[in-house]
Amino acid sequence: MTIHPVVIQGNPVLHRRAAEVTDFNDELRTLIADMHETNTAANGAGLAAPQIGIGLRVFVYAMDNEDGVAPQGVLVNPSLVTGKVSGNSPDPDDEAEGCLSVPGYHFPLKRAEWVRISGYDGFGEKIEFEATGWFARCMQHEYDHLDGKLYVDKLVDRYKRKARRVAKEHGWGVPGLSWMPGVDPDPFGH
Numbered sequence: 531m532t533i534h535p536v537v538i539q540g541n542p543v544l545h546r547r548a549a550e551v552t553d554f555n556d557e558l559r560t561l562i563a564d565m566h567e568t569n570t571a572a573n574g575a576g577l578a579a580p581q582i583g584i585g586l587r588v589f590v591y592a593m594d595n596e597d598g599v600a601p602q603g604v605l606v607n608p609s610l611v612t613g614k615v616s617g618n619s620p621d622p623d624d625e626a627e628g629c630l631s632v633p634g635y636h637f638p639l640k641r642a643e644w645v646r647i648s649g650y651d652g653f654g655e656k657i658e659f660e661a662t663g664w665f666a667r668c669m670q671h672e673y674d675h676l677d678g679k680l681y682v683d684k685l686v687d688r689y690k691r692k693a694r695r696v697a698k699e700h701g702w703g704v705p706g707l708s709w710m711p712g713v714d715p716d717p718f719g720h
């Protein structure tokens with residue numbers, strides 16, 4: 531297994547729709563194993579294939595949950611049904627989200643409290659479950675990656691401006707930037 535560099539906001543693969551997986555083969559299973567290893571090294575809650583530069587509809591997660599779902603898993607070619615997203619202002623303390631491709635920052639974002647997700651594992655076996663709370667948030671965040679959307683793209687104006695400012699400060703928003711889990715300092719201080 532191989533730990534891969536995590537690409538940063540601005541890399542085109544993060545900003546376009548990822549392709550469906552068509553072959554459930556060893557290559558896919560190696561990708562999944564590498565993604566788990568990379569996510570673990572990055573202390574991530576989830577990692578989508580585009581975040582390691584691979585434009586395929588695959589994500590892994592590692593999150594304890596109250597939904598009776600395995601705390602670590604993969605979704606290939608997922609479909610997502612979400613509950614309603616509240617129109618209230620996001621809570622900066624309780625709803626602050628982060629992303630390995632926007633390293634070191636958290637910005638609050640409203641998400642649905644409930645989702646149903648279905649997809650496949652690396653062998654093409656069907657997976658389906660419901661998720662609530664932070665686990666539901668994780669599913670929405672990772673799913674968005676497969677559609678080329680980062681959470682910073684969905685922020686309300688005030689936080690979107692902040693996120694743009696930090697991106698500019700770091701020189702992000704251009705292709706070719708990445709960081710290496712387990713080598714570079716943990717951007718979230720874990």
Ligand SMILES: [Zn+2]
Pocket residue numbers: 628629630631671675
């Ligand atoms: Zn992310």
